[in-house]
Amino acid sequence: xxxxxxxxxxxxxxxxxxxxxxxxxxxxxxxxxxxxxxxxxxxxxxxxxxxxxxxxxxxxxxxxxxxxxxxxxxxxxxxxx
Numbered sequence: 001x002x003x004x005x006x007x008x009x010x011x012x013x014x015x016x017x018x019x020x021x022x023x024x025x026x027x028x029x030x031x032x033x034x035x036x037x038x039x040x041x042x043x044x045x046x047x048x049x050x051x052x053x054x055x056x057x058x059x060x061x062x063x064x065x066x067x068x069x070x071x072x073x074x075x076x077x078x079x080x081x
Contacts, residue, residue: 002027018061021050025065032068037076044069 002023009020028043044065051062 002030016050016054018051018054021047021054021061024050025061025068028065028068028072032072032075037072040072041069044072 006020006023006027009017009023013020024043025047028040028047031037031040031043048062048065048069051059051065055061
């Protein structure tokens with residue numbers, strides 16, 4: 001359903017609209033939960049790039065995606081605390 005929603009949002013609002021990026025981030029969460037870590041990382045990077053450009057790198061949405069990326073890196077074992 002997220003993939004269908006993403007197609008609709010991209011068509012209606014464009015790929016860089018913050019509402020579209022919300023769906024991109026949600027897809028990253030879903031992919032991460034499914035163990036599709038490479039796809040999750042791609043979605044997170046897209047969301048972070050878009051949010052940073054539209055809202056700034058210190059906006060709450062940008063920071064949430066950074067947290068998601070860190071969680072993903074922990075899951076992959078490429079980040080340690």
